[in-house]
Amino acid sequence: MNGLSNLVESAAASLAFVRQRCPRVHCLMNTVVQKFVADGLAALGAIPSMTSSPEEVEAFARRADALVVNLGTLNEERRTVIRLATSVACDARKPWIVDPVHCDYSPSRLAFARELIEVGPAVVRGNASEMELIGDVDGVLRIKTGPVDELRLDPDAVRVANGHPLMAQVTGTGCLSGALIAAFMAVEPDRLIAATGALLTSGIAAEMAAKRSSGPGTFEAAFRDALAALRPEDIIANARISHAQG
Amino acid sequence: MNGLSNLVESAAASLAFVRQRCPRVHCLMNTVVQKFVADGLAALGAIPSMTSSPEEVEAFARRADALVVNLGTLNEERRTVIRLATSVACDARKPWIVDPVHCDYSPSRLAFARELIEVGPAVVRGNASEMELIGDVDGVLRIKTGPVDELRLDPDAVRVANGHPLMAQVTGTGCLSGALIAAFMAVEPDRLIAATGALLTSGIAAEMAAKRSSGPGTFEAAFRDALAALRPEDIIANARISHAQG
Amino acid sequence: MNGLSNLVESAAASLAFVRQRCPRVHCLMNTVVQKFVADGLAALGAIPSMTSSPEEVEAFARRADALVVNLGTLNEERRTVIRLATSVACDARKPWIVDPVHCDYSPSRLAFARELIEVGPAVVRGNASEMELIGDVDGVLRIKTGPVDELRLDPDAVRVANGHPLMAQVTGTGCLSGALIAAFMAVEPDRLIAATGALLTSGIAAEMAAKRSSGPGTFEAAFRDALAALRPEDIIANARISHAQG
Numbered sequence: 001m002n003g004l005s006n007l008v009e010s011a012a013a014s015l016a017f018v019r020q021r022c023p024r025v026h027c028l029m030n031t032v033v034q035k036f037v038a039d040g041l042a043a044l045g046a047i048p049s050m051t052s053s054p055e056e057v058e059a060f061a062r063r064a065d066a067l068v069v070n071l072g073t074l075n076e077e078r079r080t081v082i083r084l085a086t087s088v089a090c091d092a093r094k095p096w097i098v099d100p101v102h103c104d105y106s107p108s109r110l111a112f113a114r115e116l117i118e119v120g121p122a123v124v125r126g127n128a129s130e131m132e133l134i135g136d137v138d139g140v141l142r143i144k145t146g147p148v149d150e151l152r153l154d155p156d157a158v159r160v161a162n163g164h165p166l167m168a169q170v171t172g173t174g175c176l177s178g179a180l181i182a183a184f185m186a187v188e189p190d191r192l193i194a195a196t197g198a199l200l201t202s203g204i205a206a207e208m209a210a211k212r213s214s215g216p217g218t219f220e221a222a223f224r225d226a227l228a229a230l231r232p233e234d235i236i237a238n239a240r241i242s243h244a245q246g
Numbered sequence: 247m248n249g250l251s252n253l254v255e256s257a258a259a260s261l262a263f264v265r266q267r268c269p270r271v272h273c274l275m276n277t278v279v280q281k282f283v284a285d286g287l288a289a290l291g292a293i294p295s296m297t298s299s300p301e302e303v304e305a306f307a308r309r310a311d312a313l314v315v316n317l318g319t320l321n322e323e324r325r326t327v328i329r330l331a332t333s334v335a336c337d338a339r340k341p342w343i344v345d346p347v348h349c350d351y352s353p354s355r356l357a358f359a360r361e362l363i364e365v366g367p368a369v370v371r372g373n374a375s376e377m378e379l380i381g382d383v384d385g386v387l388r389i390k391t392g393p394v395d396e397l398r399l400d401p402d403a404v405r406v407a408n409g410h411p412l413m414a415q416v417t418g419t420g421c422l423s424g425a426l427i428a429a430f431m432a433v434e435p436d437r438l439i440a441a442t443g444a445l446l447t448s449g450i451a452a453e454m455a456a457k458r459s460s461g462p463g464t465f466e467a468a469f470r471d472a473l474a475a476l477r478p479e480d481i482i483a484n485a486r487i488s489h490a491q492g
Numbered sequence: 493m494n495g496l497s498n499l500v501e502s503a504a505a506s507l508a509f510v511r512q513r514c515p516r517v518h519c520l521m522n523t524v525v526q527k528f529v530a531d532g533l534a535a536l537g538a539i540p541s542m543t544s545s546p547e548e549v550e551a552f553a554r555r556a557d558a559l560v561v562n563l564g565t566l567n568e569e570r571r572t573v574i575r576l577a578t579s580v581a582c583d584a585r586k587p588w589i590v591d592p593v594h595c596d597y598s599p600s601r602l603a604f605a606r607e608l609i610e611v612g613p614a615v616v617r618g619n620a621s622e623m624e625l626i627g628d629v630d631g632v633l634r635i636k637t638g639p640v641d642e643l644r645l646d647p648d649a650v651r652v653a654n655g656h657p658l659m660a661q662v663t664g665t666g667c668l669s670g671a672l673i674a675a676f677m678a679v680e681p682d683r684l685i686a687a688t689g690a691l692l693t694s695g696i697a698a699e700m701a702a703k704r705s706s707g708p709g710t711f712e713a714a715f716r717d718a719l720a721a722l723r724p725e726d727i728i729a730n731a732r733i734s735h736a737q738g
C-alpha cells in the first residue's frame with residue numbers, strides 16, 4: 001500500500017469500475033433484508049441474485065462474479081446451500097465474503113462461521129462482538145464495522161471514519177456493506193482497495209443522505225438515492241481514512 | 247379488439263373495477279419482494295395474501311379471486327405448493343399467471359416453468375431473456391416486459407410504452423406487475439384488457455413518481471403513492487399504446 | 493386501574509423506559525414483514541432478532557427480553573420453532589404475545605393459535621375477524637385492533653382511538669403493533685399499561701406521519717421517522733382513550 005491517498009484514489013476508481021461493469025453478485029442473504037440488499041446493489045449498478053435452494057444455487061453461483069455469505073436466519077438447508085456455493089466460488093476463484101451475523105448469539109452459528117473461514121473467503125466482516133469471537137485469521141481480510149470501520153490484512157491496517165448514526169437504526173446496513181464489498185471485489189482484484197471502496201461508498205452516501213432525512217425512514221430512501229448518485233470524485237473529496245493502530 | 251382507443255378505455259374501466267371490488271390475490275412470491283408486492287396490491291385496493299406452506303395454500307387459494315405464481319427463490323417445497331395452488335385455481339376456473347423469474351439462470355427452473363405453462367395459466371410474463379426461452383405457447387397471453395411491454399395473444403399484439411428507467415433500479419417492479427395483472431384479471435374476464443390495464447397503471451404511476459423522485463429510494467415510495475392515487479382518467483390521458491409487429 | 497389519565501401517564505412513562513433500556517425482542521415473524529418490523533422496533537430503540545431455525549431459536553429466545561409469535565406464513569418447521577421458543581419464554585417468565593394472523597383463512601392455523609393460547613401468552617392481538625374466532629380467554633389480555641383498538645382483561649376494557657386510515661394500506665402495521673407490545677412488556681410488567689403504551693405510540697406516530705405524506709409509500713417512511721421521534725409528552729398530549737363497553 002503506497003500511502004493512504006493512493007488507497008483512496010484506487011478505491012474511488014473501483015466505484016467507477018462497478019458502475020461500468022455491472023458485476024453479478026449472488027447473495028446468500030438472511031430473509032429479513034433481501035430486498036434492501038438487492039436494492040442497494042442495484043443502486044450501485046450491480047446485478048443481484050438471491051436464490052438459496054440446493055438444486056439451484058450452483059447454477060446461480062457459476063453465473064455470479066462474486067458471492068456474499070450472510071449467516072442471518074441460518075438453518076440446516078441454508079448450511080448445505082452455503083457449502084455448495086462456496087465450493088463453486090473456490091473452484092472458479094471467484095471472490096467471496098463471510099458475514100457472521102449474530103455469531104455471538106448462537107454457538108452453532110459460531111462453529112459454522114469458523115468452518116467457512118477455514119474454506120478460504122477473501123474477507124470476513126462483522127460488528128465488534130462478532131469479530132472478537134472470530135479472532136485472528138491468517139490470509140483473510142478482517143473488517144470490523146461500526147462508527148469507525150477497521151480493515152486488517154497483515155501488514156496493513158486502515159480505519160474508515162465515514163458514516164452516520166442513522167445507519168444503526170436501519171436494519172441491514174451491515175449486511176448491505178458485505179454485499180457491496182463483494183460487488184467491489186468482482187471488479188478490483190486487490191481486496192483491501194475493493195473493501196475500502198465499498199465502505200467509503202456506503203459511509204459517504206450515508207452522510208449525504210442524513211442531510212436530506214428527518215429520521216430512519218426517510219434516511220433509508222435517501223441513502224438509496226445517494227448510493228445511486230455517488231461519484232468517484234465524491235469519494236476523493238469526502239474520505240476520512242487513517243492508519244489503524246497495530 | 248375494436249381498436250386501441252377502445253382497449254385503453256376498457257383498461258381504464260378495469261382500474262375502476264379493481265378499486266370497487268377489492269379482489270383477493272394470493273401470491274406465491276419469491277421471498278425477496280413479498281412486502282413490496284403486498285404493498286403494491288394494497289395501494290391498488292386489492293387484498294394480498296402470501297402464505298406458501300403445503301398445509302395451508304389450498305385454503306388460501308380457494309379464498310382468492312386470482313393467483314400469481316412467481317418462480318423466484320424456488321425450492322422443492324415451493325414446487326409442491328405451486329402445484330397444489332394452481333390445481334385449485336384450475337378447478338375453480340380462477341385466473342392465474344406464471345412469472346418465470348430467472349428461468350434463464352437455472353435449467354431446473356426452466357423445466358418447471360414449462361410444466362406449469364402446460365397446466366394452463368391465463369398469462370405468462372417475463373423479461374426478454376426469459377420469454378425467449380419460454381417461446382410460443384398456444385392459448386396463453388404472453389407478455390414481455392421491459393422499456394416497452396409487448397402483449398401477444400393470437401391474433402392480437404399490443405405494445406405499451408409507458409414506464410420509467412428508475413423501475414429497473416427497484417427490485418421487484420417486474421414481480422409486482424405480475425401481481426397487478428392477477429388483480430386486474432380477477433375483475434375483468436378479458437385477459438388482454440386486464441393485462442393492458444395493469445401495465446398502463448404501473449407504467450403511468452412510474453412516470454408520475456419519477457417527477458417527485460431524486461433516485462431509486464424516493465422513487466419507490468412515490469411509486470406506491472402514485473399507484474394509490476392513479477385514476478382511470480389518468481390512464482386515458484397518458485396511455486402510450488400501439489399495435490405490435492407480428 | 494386508577495382511571496384513564498393515570499393509564500395514559502403510565503403508558504407514556506413506559507415509552508421512556510423502552511428508549512432507556514433498549515429491550516431485546518425476538519420475533520417469530522412472517523417472512524413478508526420481517527424488515528418492516530425490525531425497523532419499527534429499531535426506531536423505538538428496541539433490539540430485534542428474527543431467526544426461526546429449530547437449532548438456534550432457543551439461544552435467541554434466552555437472550556431476548558420478550559417474544560412476539562406471529563402466525564403469518566406458517567409451516568410445519570415454524571410450528572416446531574414456535575413451540576421451542578414459547579417454552580423458553582414460559583420457563584424464564586418472559587412476556588410473549590400471539591398474533592393469530594389470518595387464522596380466519598385456515599382451519600389448521602386457527603387450531604394452532606388455540607393451542608398456543610392454552611400455553612399462556614400475556615397477550616393475544618388480532619383484527620376483528622381473527623379475534624371473533626379466538627373468543628374469550630381467561631387470564632389473557634385480548635386486543636382487537638382496527639380503526640379503534642379494544643383491550644380487554646377482566647375487569648378492564650379500554651379503547652384507543654388514535655391511528656390513521658393509511659395504516660391499512662401499509663402491509664405489516666398490525667404485525668408491527670404486536671412487536672411493539674412485546675417491546676413495551678419487556679420494560680413494563682403491567683401488560684395493560686404496556687399494550688396501551690404500544691398502541692398509543694403507534695397510533696399517534698401514524699397521525700403525525702399522515703401530515704407529512706402524500707400516499708402509503710411516503711407514509712411508511714414518515715411513520716418510521718415519527719416512531720423514532722415520538723416523546724412521552726406527545727402521548728400525553730394526543731392520547732384518545734376511553735372505557736370500552738362490556
